[in-house]
Amino acid sequence: MTKEAAGRARPGRTPVPAGRRARPRQAEVARLAGVSQATVSLVLSGRATATGRPISEETRKKVLDAAHSLGYVPDPAASRLAAARNNLLGVYSFTATFPTDVRHSYYPFLVGVEQEAAAQGYDIVLFTGSSSGGAGAAGAGALNRVRLADGCLFLGRHVPVDELHRLVADGFPVVHVGRRDEVEGLAWVGADYVSAGREVVTALTGLGHRRILLVREDDDAPASTDRERGFLDGLTASGLPAGPNAVVRCGDPRREVTADRVRAWFADGVTAFVAEETDTGAAWRALRSAVAEAGLSCPGQVSLALLGSPPPDLADGPVPMGFDIPRPALGAEAVRLLASRIGGGAVGSTLVACTFRPGATAGAPATP
Amino acid sequence: MTKEAAGRARPGRTPVPAGRRARPRQAEVARLAGVSQATVSLVLSGRATATGRPISEETRKKVLDAAHSLGYVPDPAASRLAAARNNLLGVYSFTATFPTDVRHSYYPFLVGVEQEAAAQGYDIVLFTGSSSGGAGAAGAGALNRVRLADGCLFLGRHVPVDELHRLVADGFPVVHVGRRDEVEGLAWVGADYVSAGREVVTALTGLGHRRILLVREDDDAPASTDRERGFLDGLTASGLPAGPNAVVRCGDPRREVTADRVRAWFADGVTAFVAEETDTGAAWRALRSAVAEAGLSCPGQVSLALLGSPPPDLADGPVPMGFDIPRPALGAEAVRLLASRIGGGAVGSTLVACTFRPGATAGAPATP
DNA sequence: CGCATTACCTAATACGCATTAACGAGCCGG
DNA sequence: CCGGCTCGTTAATGCGTATTAGGTAATGCG
Structure with a gap:
């Protein structure tokens, strides 16, 4: 089975392109x-x-x-082929990485990702759910394209679980940015929304609030669930009832959180409102404008808090009480974890702490 | 000289790393x-x-x-080595692509780059200039990593000319975003500042202005030179003198464009001021505050225009007359050009038109 | 002086994909 | 019924670099 036939056929391309070689070997x-x-x-x-x-x-x-x-x-293609390693780290997001409309993109994560990737000697390949680029086709096998990298980071609330699971099962190094437990064996780095949410509630009860309402969207992403969990934990820790009527879950906050309802809640004794942060910031927007429209002063009559950061276009308003998600740090941590997995490390997932933000939208409740 | 010795030595690495391979071949x-x-x-x-x-x-x-x-x-390195394409398109920036200071970010370009790359079937590889890792070390061979891709886009004001020239000379497809004539054979896409500047001036003269002053910084970047050129062209086209005293060139606008000088110019008959856009927006800032400080109303007494877009932190002020640089379009055009070069097309550089922005800072001059 | 070390290098692979000469199998026409 | 086709597929390369088993002097040791 050895090359006894060598010297017979001589395929391949022309040995030298006429003139002097462009690059020395x-x-x-x-x-x-x-x-x-x-x-x-x-x-x-x-x-x-x-x-x-x-x-x-x-x-x-x-x-x-x-x-x-x-x-x-050196020819990087040859080096990487021989080393059986591309030094390429994929970043897959399910929407365009650089969206034109929503400025709220994944940019803050990428700041950390880029920096840490550079530090670890990786270049970054951008994959987006919308693009049909590369050799792989779109649709069913869309995620397969990422296999050209040594490993891949995933960003986004909504992920095709089956496909992701397939990658993980094949032993392809994957790290998800954001907690995600439903995919078995998937490594992730997430923000500790539970602790952060609890801290916000504790701050409010510390100010004297006894009736606090969480406005959340109708979405079962872990990020939402964890925030609610933290919110409820905070109530419990403060000796307050953490029943289901402490939470308003709405499909379309703009329509369901109206000035009228806010007025009614206020009349009913609610002195503080907490909104969750989402892609669109819908809950916070709705809450904010409903309170204003209801003619309630903040933080004079009602206190507001946001479980996250306000959308950039609302940056000029008063800084809401809440917490900041250390997105660049999360991105960097994700890269570190991924690099470790590529190097054969174990599947440890990590929670990163958020930092509490006192803000200017919360104060002691009015005492009528 | 054929492989009669085959079968004796069996070097190379282990055939299969224990378990199932992550990447199918x-x-x-x-x-x-x-x-x-x-x-x-x-x-x-x-x-x-x-x-x-x-x-x-x-x-x-x-x-x-x-x-x-x-x-x-397919493995991109192997494809590339075998003299084929890998549908990877490099983007190399000489600073972090995602800086923490958003002001200098290439984000707007990347919006267009990503979109057009996806449309053309390419995935994007981000090569970060600051990275010391990857196959190439920092310094000398830093640019070499990009050879893994089919071609590469370059972004940034400060470019290692020698290295870039080497790539170009080797026939590697390269396109620079921003005009750049000092590297021979380098293709680029740039904004047409000359036409845009002319248009702004024409708009002002159309409103009746006869004495217009350009405030520019002391920088000989092509972008600055072209803007001045367009400004002067506009004056000439309107039958006005385009002498050197129509331009104020200053090293530190903050100090050189004062309320006093503005008042003096106004007394001298200047009814409109034009500033160039730069990284820092120094000229525009200086002009803006000097006029305000001088107590001159805009556009009542003097008209202002900006050859570009205002810095983000001034976004809430009145929209200045001027033009917008179509950065996403530039990015997209750069990708198109690069794709064409990868396909063997010629080295055509392109100028992209800017769009005129009427704004709210210009009106007819006062007629005393 | 003979054998074991040491210090340096080279030969011979493999990496994953693209390419092309060559081969086997049907199919005609003469 | 055989030479010459066409069609479909495979074997055997090459791309440029990394890796490792071996080989060969020069040197050390008993």
Whole structure:
């Protein structure tokens, strides 16, 4: 089964494109230096000494001189092929990574991702759910495209679980940004919404509030569930009832959280409202404008808090009490975890703490 | 000299890393489909029919099914090494692509780049200039990593000209976003500041202004030079003198454009001021506050215009007359040009038109 | 002086994909 | 019924670099 037939056929492409080669290869450096290609590789990669394979100073110098005089630059394709590693780290988001409309993109995560990836020696490949690029087709196997990278980060609230599971099951290194437990074996880094939510509620009860309402959207993403969980924990911890009527869940906050309803809640004794942060910020927007429209002053009559950060277009308003999600840190942590997985590390998931933000929308409740 | 020694030594790395491979190869697809690796390549690359080497419909289907069920994706490094495309499009920026300081971000360009790249079937690889990792080390060979992709876009004011030139000279497809003439053979896409500047001036003279002053910074970037050129063209086209005293060039606008000077210019008959846009927006800031401080109303007494877009932190002020740089369009155009170069197209550079913005800072001059 | 070390290098792979010469199988025409 | 087709597929390369088993002097040791 060995190459006894060698020398018979000579396929492949033309050996040399007529004129002088554009780029020198290690083989040419080797010829000029009077050594073998392997030696050139050893010298240039610096691996020689590292692996206990000594190279004489004289040879090293000859090789370096030759390489320099020929202007040798390594071909990254060949390096990566030989090393069986592309040093490519995928980032998959289910919407365009750079959206035109919603400024609320994944940008803050990417700040951390880019930085940490660079630090770890990876370049980033951007995959978006919308794009049909690459060799893979769209639709069913859309996620498969990411396999060209050494590993991949996933961003987004709504993920095709089956496909993701398939990747994980195949042993492809994957890390999800955001908690996600329903996919078995999936590593993730998430923000600790439970603790952060609890802290916000505790701050409000500390101010004296006894009736607090959470306005959330009708979405079962873990991020929403955790926030509610933290909210309820906070109530319980403060000795308040954490019943279902402490939470308003609405499909369309704009329509369901009206000035009238806010007025009614206020009349009923509610002195503080808490909204969850989502992609669109719908809950917070609705709450904010309903309170204003109802003619209630904040924080004079009612206190408001936001479980997250306000959407950028509302940045000029008063800073809401709430917490900040350390998105760049999350992104960086995700990269670290992914790099570890690529290197064969275990599947540890991580929770990152959020930082409490006192803000200017909460005060002691009015005492009529 | 043939391989008669084969079978003796068996170096290379371990054939299979214990468990099942994460990434399927063509060979595995072939095994599953019951054909040879070559057939898989022929089918998947679509080159079969093109090269007059027909594949039966049955075989094609078997192969596609197998590839799909394995989640096969071609290895970009291997494709590239084998002198083929990998549908990766590099984006290299000389600073972080996602800076914490949003002001200098390339975000608006990337919106267009991402969209057009997706439309053309490319995935995007982000090569971060600051990265010291990857195959290439920092400094000398930093740009070399981009050779893994089919072509690369470059963004940034400060470019290592030598390295870039090397890429261009080697025939690697490169497009620079922003005009850049000092690198020979480099293709670029830029904004047409000359026409846009002329249009702004024409709008002002159309309103009746006869004495217009350009405030620019002391910087010889093409973007600045072109704006001045357009400004002067506009004056000439309106039959006004385009002498050097129509332009104020200052190293530190904050200090050189004062309320006193503005008052003096106004007394001298200047009814309209034009500032250039730069990274910092220094000229515009200085002009804006000097006019306000001088107690001159705008657009009542003096008209203002900005050759570009206002810095984000001034976004809430009145919209200045001027023009908008179509950054997403520029990004998209750059991708189109790059795709064409990858396909063997010529090195055409392109100017993209800016859109005039009437704004609210310009009106007819007062007639005392 | 003979054998074990050491110090340096080279030969011979493999990496995954694209390409092409060659081969086997049907199909005609003579 | 056989040479010459066409059609479909495979075997055997090459791309440029990394890796590792071996080989060969030079040196050490008893």
